Amino acid sequence: MPNYFKILRPGINSTFQDLGRFGLQHLGIVPSGCMDKSLFYLSNKLVGNKISQGALEFAYQGPLLELTGESVLAAVSGKVNFNIINKNGEIKKGASNESFILFSGDKIDIISTINSVYGYFSIFGGFRLEETKESISTLVRAKIGSNNGEKLKTNEKIFFNTSKRESKKNKFEFNFEDNNTIRVMQGLQFDYFSKKSQGDFFSKEYKVTRLTDRMGMRLEGEKIENIKSKNIKSEGITKGSIQVPGDGQPIVLLSDHPTIGGYPKIANVITADYDKLVQKTPESKLKFKLVDLSVAESAFQLYTKKINSF
């Protein structure tokens, strides 16, 4: 008999993600992949998977799933409010960043992320997902990846292979960084902006707006004045680039960004601070701090050390 989770409620933006799909951006295919790599790693480590195993990513509200089949070692990573409801209807509060066993008939109700955006649900051995160009990551805009490139939908089933391994529970203390300072390097078109705006960008606060998704994060704050040209010749885009369109309000390009774009970029978020950034909820106030390449590279060393310690 197959093992599967039935989707009773899909959640707001639930997709399958792994580390992304590379080597195809010259054909217009963005890497996609998990938004928060630290939490993605953690969810796999908690259930004993290899770190690149595909997981279920959710934003704000997660799915309600019912298990049929063999029991399975599972984990939810992040700051997440969730319940386990057994087949007798008894509700038990779930603990994030700690693995647990789900039995046939159990429901897992991922109610919401707390003061954060993304969380991950993993099971030992992973879900049965089809790879497209060596990745299971879903890019909804182009209908690429798992689940026919779509978000999860009610009544669909998520299958998984039998997992006979002796289940070993695991727990990890995970603390989000609370501060709102995001370190950036100077963007390619930094000199397109007035001296005053360059100063404002690093001293004023920028608010995360509701117009934020896997593609980009729109910010609101002191208008950034372009003194050169509102458009540049379209060029390749890198995750974490902060572009400033004609209205002077910055947009941070995130994991599902367009592959090329024509707006000037004032800055680029450093790799070590990307996970922290994507977890900022609407209304959060961000401050950008300018660093150079050597600081960014050292910060990356620390970041790698952290995620390898899970």
Add this chain to the structure above:
Amino acid sequence: MLKKISNIGDCGITCDFGDEVDKKTNKEVIKLFNFIKLSVKDKKIKGILNYTPSYNKLIINFDLGEVKSKEVIEFIKNNDYSKTIFSEKNKLVEIPICYDEEFALDIKRLEEKTKLNFDEIVKEHLNTDFFVYMIGFVPGQPFLGDLKKNLYHDRLDTPRVKINRGSVGIVEKFCTIYTFESPGGWNIIGKTPLNLFDIKKNQPSILSPGDSVKFKSITKKELLTFKNA
């Protein structure tokens, strides 16, 4: 010529070939693009995740855990990419297009603006030997050039909310083909039934940067009965 290499954050670099948007400049970009692609394939450099050419730049993204920007920059500076053959397999692709008025949404505006009649516009478009400058924004969408100056026209003032897949549009000296239904501001002159992008195929995009394109006129009936290979 490669003018400048700069960092884009800590895991990307841009190779800048100057401000000109013309075939000469873009061919230099494509040369370096092909060189990097081959170097990755032959494992001459590690950690490269993506290489994205555009009109006048090549952006290279890498895994900071595998390689640092200094090493990537040195690799480019220490190798003579200009000796790379223009491409291993840049090819000529024929793309069927139907100019029926049902699909040529902006032809009237173009007639007024360019002072050419419908037949002349079509003839100019069919006679153009197009070059694929870059592919992107969304999967498989090609940016082709160069149209002759008499066909130049600006973007629509108000972009359409929805442009059908397969629509062929022109703006200034460029021509594009919408590979997905999307909003857009290009002047639509026709439609192709050819599916330019299919992720399930071994080569998901029919076109690659550096390829050549020639359009071939088909009737509405041929469009409707066209079978994608």
